Amino acid sequence: MDLFFSLIDMVIHFDKYLPGIIQAYGIWTYLILFAIIFCETGLVVFPYLPGDSLLFVAGALAGAGYLSLEILIVTLIAAAVLGDSANYWIGHTLGMKVLEKKYSFIKRENLEKTEDYFTRYGGLTIVIARFVPFIRTFAPFLAGVGKMSYRWFITYNVIGAILWICAFLLAGYFFGSIPIVQENFNLIIYAIIGISLLAVGSIIVEVFRSVPECPTPDEGQKLKKE
Numbered sequence: 001m002d003l004f005f006s007l008i009d010m011v012i013h014f015d016k017y018l019p020g021i022i023q024a025y026g027i028w029t030y031l032i033l034f035a036i037i038f039c040e041t042g043l044v045v046f047p048y049l050p051g052d053s054l055l056f057v058a059g060a061l062a063g064a065g066y067l068s069l070e071i072l073i074v075t076l077i078a079a080a081v082l083g084d085s086a087n088y089w090i091g092h093t094l095g096m097k098v099l100e101k102k103y104s105f106i107k108r109e110n111l112e113k114t115e116d117y118f119t120r121y122g123g124l125t126i127v128i129a130r131f132v133p134f135i136r137t138f139a140p141f142l143a144g145v146g147k148m149s150y151r152w153f154i155t156y157n158v159i160g161a162i163l164w165i166c167a168f169l170l171a172g173y174f175f176g177s178i179p180i181v182q183e184n185f186n187l188i189i190y191a192i193i194g195i196s197l198l199a200v201g202s203i204i205v206e207v208f209r210s211v212p213e214c215p216t217p218d219e220g221q222k223l224k225k226e
Contacts, residue, residue: 042083059172091144
């Protein structure tokens with residue numbers, strides 16, 4: 001049982017174990033990092049895997065000479081793009097089949113609203129969601145469920161992946177070794193998450209404002225008479 005909980009702790013806090021893993025596995029570390037980023041972005045059952053902190057620590061270790069920054073950027077951007085794409089197609093195929101079942105608690109009109117949302121605001125959401133833990137895992141899945149055009153999805157998917165991976169890797173590479181940054185890293189992450197949530201919240205508010213109000217029964221009868 002202790003071994004089981006140790007493995008769970010290692011997976012969830014993989015960023016803390018990364019220096020030791022580099023020493024143990026060498027070049028295979030890139031493949032391990034690829035797998036973690038792919039699973040966190042590509043499988044809705046793994047939203048708890050480390051993302052931002054892992055990228056920051058990897059960038060800091062690259063700055064210290066333990067990893068190659070160039071290989072990290074290429075490898076992890078590929079992992080993020082492929083992960084979101086896999087998540088999109090899972091939502092597009094299996095997601096719709098499950099949600100359209102008779103026993104599903106999701107109503108057809110809610111699915112239509114989801115489709116309308118991703119038609120209007122999906123691209124910006126896919127980019128912003130990269131910087132918000134948990135949301136970045138579910139956003140591509142919902143984009144698939146909402147039938148967002150894959151041509152547009154892959155465009156914003158790539159843009160979001162490049163911005164997310166480069167932002168945290170380079171932040172770790174250039175600032176990870178500074179003591180004050182190491183001491184306040186959690187505050188920095190929370191600030192980024194807060195800004196991202198505000199941006200997503202503003203989009204959601206705009207969606208609700210754009211939905212026309214349904215007339216009341218009395219108003220409906222007046223319209224019929226007219």
